[in-house]
Amino acid sequence: MGVFEKKSCFVIAGASRGLGRSMAINFAKKARRESVMILLSRDLKALKEVETEIKSSCQDVKVVVSEFDQGDLDEKKFNNIFENIFKENNLSIDNFEQAVIVHNAGTLGDNSKYVKDLVNVSELNTHFGVNVTGNILLNSACLNFFTQEKFAHRYVINISSLTAVKAFKSFSLYCTVKAARDMFYKVMTEEEPTIRVLSYAPGPCETDMQIKCRENTSDPEVKQMFESLYKEGNVLDCDASIQKLVQILETDTFVSGAHIDYYDV
Template sequence: MAAAANDMFSRKACVVITGASRGLGKSVAKIFASKFPSTSLFILLSRNVSNLDVVKSEILENNPNLTIAVKKFDQGNLDQTIYDTLFDSVFKEYNVTADDFEQSVIVHNAGTLGDNTKYASDLSDVQTVQANFDMNVSGMILLNSQFLKKFSNSSKGRSVVHISSLVAIQPVPSFSLYCTGKAARDMFFRVMAVENPSIRVLNYAPGPCETDMQRACREDTLDRTTRDMFQAMHTEGNTLDCDTSINKLVELLQQDQYDSGAHIDFFDDIGGHIAKAKLDS
């Protein structure tokens, strides 16, 4: 479909992407970098800086004028100083301010599968459960707040994309931590969308993409039926290439027709989903 007249990819942006060193995050970084103006600033975050440097080099091969900052960032480390200084340090290093950009975009991709070797009733280790929610929920909330604090001008475009999952709305045996974290994240952004109408918010479920997490699903999952489902999906060629899914995300963002805060899956009929969302609102 044709891009909307207010296509976000046509405007100079500061784009923040978490978990950008591999998998879906890497695809987001490379595809978004090919869409936004070369005057934009990309801030790529991950625990693995070496892999981020590789992603940066690959982007610059095709977009040599783009400014790309790579920062080591562990979303599960809830040190207040890290969150308070993250964006200030990047802006100082590249001598920019929030006012230098026409819009700001953050893609919350970083996250972990959690312990899929246990059923819900067997999750008894305090550190395991706390670390899971520190990484997948608390750290994401704190980073998101710092992003919006830095880009506080509501007259400029602000977009928040959460890489969600079908499991946010569908329970899956052995995936209690992952399901709960994704559901919590979805609801957090739904609330934020209601509180802040000036922010465009999207919960995007990318489908079963071929990633390291997908491999863990089919190899480590305790529940046999669930594990067999993931194994069959892979064997039968029903997993998705990351780029295929992220191109669908780009289409959604370009059309800009979704209700802010909506949960939209890769396999959803976009037009039908939007019509239903409007009827339900």
């Protein structure tokens, strides 16, 4: 059962929809009783629906939802996030054997633009802010709260993408942040040998982002690729992809820091 055998504190960023929602629900089903799911998202209403769905089928886990915007780069907010969540929800850090952090929050960036069209400062700042800076700050908050001393076992899962390793026309913003994050977590893997780190590329899943890939992509060839994936029934259901992630985590034999794609397994 690997990851799911221990009494865990799960943190899932971007848990209100798509892959994050699927992870919240599927991980909760697998989680050992008395585990806690901390679900973060900008969309509190949608998050509460995920909470309701989990509670209807998994009475043995506690669910905590918290409004959180990874792109709102307020230092204090990041520094105290888990202290506040634990205090507000009467959680005790001594109750867990393990922390499982999932960095899933992120944005596509404007895929209607080519490299030469990237001239807008605030657009670039927003994009790198939410996908890189905000992610690094959330990760630091995690490492400094879920310490090795308090949590003997720690997993950090970076939701990656094929675009982290393969360049696609019109996707310079998305490719760039995904490559940046993969490398960031490789460095963390070197620095933190006690943490099991995984960059998981979930494949082309049917999410709001996938719809934007089909509809907004500037490059005709790449747009056609996304349209064909859809027409030929090759876009994945989020749950199908997340079940493969669950399998990887249960087997728990991956090399820490690896980039593993849905299609690799």
